[in-house]
Amino acid sequence: MSDATFSVQFAGPLVTVQDGGRPGNMRFGVAASGAMDPLAFAAANAALGNAPDVAAIEVSLGGLVLHCTGGAVTIALTGGDFIVNHADQKRTSWTTLTVRKGEKLSIRAGKAGSWAYLAFCGALQTEDWLNSQATHAPSGFGGGALHSGQTLKIADAELRDDRLGDIDRPDFISDGPIRVVTGPQDQHFASEALTRFLSDPFQVTDAYDRMGMRLKGPELHLNDALSIPSEPIIRGSVQVSGDGVPTVLFADHQTTGGYPKIASVISIDTGRLAQFRAGRMFGFSALTSGTAIEEVRRFTARKKRYLAKIAVARGTLEQRLMSENLIHGCIYE
Amino acid sequence: MHADFKAVADHALLVIFADSISPEAHAAVVALDKVMAANPPDGVIETVPALVNLLVSFDPVATDHDAIETAVRNRLKGLQTGRVAGVQRSVQICYEGEFAPDLDAVARATGLSTDAVINAHLAGDFQVLMYGFSPGYAYLSGVSGHIQVPRKPAPVRDVPAGSVVIAGPQCLVTTLTMPTGWSIIGRSPTRILTGDPSHPFLFDVGDRVTFERIDLAGFMRLSKQGDT
Structure with missing residues (x-):
């Protein structure tokens, strides 16, 4: 080597x-x-x-x-x-x-x-x-x-x-709404804000990098001007700034911050959302934390099988031709 | 010790001690953090202490929110949350010249002389509250009430790493060249990002911090040592 x-x-x-x-x-x-x-x-x-x-x-x-x-x-x-x-x-x-x-x-x-x-x-x-x-x-x-x-x-x-x-592409990625667990500050938002968050479409803006993705959509109003003590953030946190604009945080996120979070994207959907480009429209849907864990476990098992499958070497050209011949039962001259 | 619990996505639980900042709530965060480190529940990946709450991040394939909540409740029983005996750390600071562009403004805003501002800063009882914003940014509580000033209306760009900055009751030593709206009152040669793989960050949350005044010559000497 x-x-x-x-x-x-x-x-x-x-x-x-x-x-x-x-x-x-x-x-x-x-x-x-x-x-x-x-x-x-x-x-x-x-x-x-x-x-x-x-x-x-x-x-x-x-x-x-x-x-x-x-x-x-x-x-x-x-x-x-x-x-x-x-x-x-x-x-x-x-x-x-x-x-x-x-x-x-x-x-x-x-x-x-x-x-x-x-x-x-x-x-x-x-x-x-x-x-x-x-x-x-x-x-x-x-x-x-x-x-x-x-x-x-x-x-x-x-x-x-x-x-x-x-390389075979994964065929088990959801193409539905981006799934979230609401909170941890969902109770501070006006009830209409949470309803609209889960029903209205949002659009990816070009304010998007490895730290976060700002979205365009309905304004998400808080019940009152909320100042929360800075608290931990995760990849997938959906924080809402004072003007009602949501930002989803990604791989290089700040680790703590004081903006209230209306929801958190589940771990297996952050990669799918990250592939969206500016202009793309999409919606959010809410799961309970228990259902989110079930979904993540199911996805993780499929991911493991998928990675194991594509990790198998397919053989040299000669070996592949040989195996094709055996499968199809005919000989190429 | 009472706490509220909130699920965060599929892989974390937020343990909340209070809605607003208090020394008691932070002491509870630090106490729980230490117990979790000493006796981690199965499946826990990391804990993140903040001002009034602790995030417990876990592997959702190995455990779930309910199991983590039960484990945290068990550890909260009989938890002692008195004044946390954090390790005492010292940080050198030079208050001279270009290292302290806002010292005069803080003096004017507080009606003190610059010497009095320096002495009040040195007399502060500092404790590491949490990290955030950027790698190694440790928020310290304990700025003397005599020199508490609000954030500037607009941030200043390209503030050098090592700047000692204050806003309200908090102080921090910057680790990267960054914009900041806090008042810059000195520069430190002490590395918060130590470069030592066995102890890469100078402070743990809960540690106590004392500032030690050095002059420009001392700063130059210590900076050179830090580079080798």
Whole structure:
């Protein structure tokens, strides 16, 4: 095994190194960070046979262009429907391919989705912080944001012909409303505000980054001017500012804050919401905390089976042709 | 000790001791936090102490809100919430020149001399209330009533890391270059983000903090040591 190197020819804003994140540090003001769409991130690693939380690159709508300057490595691309161009050939996302010295790989926004994941069969070499390479974008701590001219090194880069090809997309992601558990300050909102929150459509605005997503929709009035003592925030908290505008908090959220929270998005729906783009309309629906846990457990079991399935190497081209022949019972000359 | 409980999404429980800030409510938060750390219920990932409540974050595959609530109720029985014996930490501060751009304004607003403002700040009885806003931003209570000033109407940009800032009864030492609307009264060479992997943050919530005055030469010397 040897190293592969890439030169960053272009990196849009918020193209960052991410891994499984650094949970356990919220008490020190540090959000877990990690991928905005954890399932797509885990799928990219699984398709290469990597451990699920190995560092990868999260590509924003700004896009990324890499030039391979040394070695070769098999990579996986998942996430939104981004447009991938490899060695002058157009490819779809949710694929694995091998990039070799002299080749260019560009990943740019396609017709849907806000975040794509680029994982490597090898170890992406970056800074780490608190035992994680995940970038906390507001501070820049961790692996960091990519910038033009930078060199990326993949240690122990592998070529895996037996893993090339399209990656099955998960087929168990809900396409209904974004599910929340109401509260913890729902009782402070006018009853009409809670009703409208759960029945009216909201629109994603362009005030959206790794910290949070501001929404446009009905004003969510409080019963009275509420000043709550600053309290803990989670990824998925829906906080409402004084002007009645909701913001959903994401991977790099502040850990405490004084805005009341009308609801919290359940953990398995934050990644789905994160893939929405400015202009997208959607609705919220409420679950009890007990139902939310049932849904999360069901999703987690399916996710585990799905990742295990895509982690199985499909064999080399020769092996695949052999198995096709056996299945279909005919011989190709 | 009475507490209210609120489910937060599928993976956290908020334990609420009061609706408004009081030393008693915060003491209860810190006491419960320490008991949870010493004897964590199954499935707990982390606890986050704040001003009047504690967030208990858990793995929803391993446990649920009811089980965590029961575990917290058991730990609240007979919980001693007297003055928390937090570790005493010291933070060096230089109040000179460009490090203290708002010292004169605080003096004018409070009718004190700048020396009196400095002495009142040094005399504060500081305790770490919670972290928030950004990594390592530790909110300290205990600014003397004589020098409590409101936040500025608009934040000032690019305030350097290490700035010691005050607003109302609270004080903090910034860890990143950031905008702030708080009054900047000094600069500290003491690293809140220590860079030590075994103890990456200087304070725990509940710790006591004393500020120690240093001069510019002392600041330069300590800053250099911190860089090596």
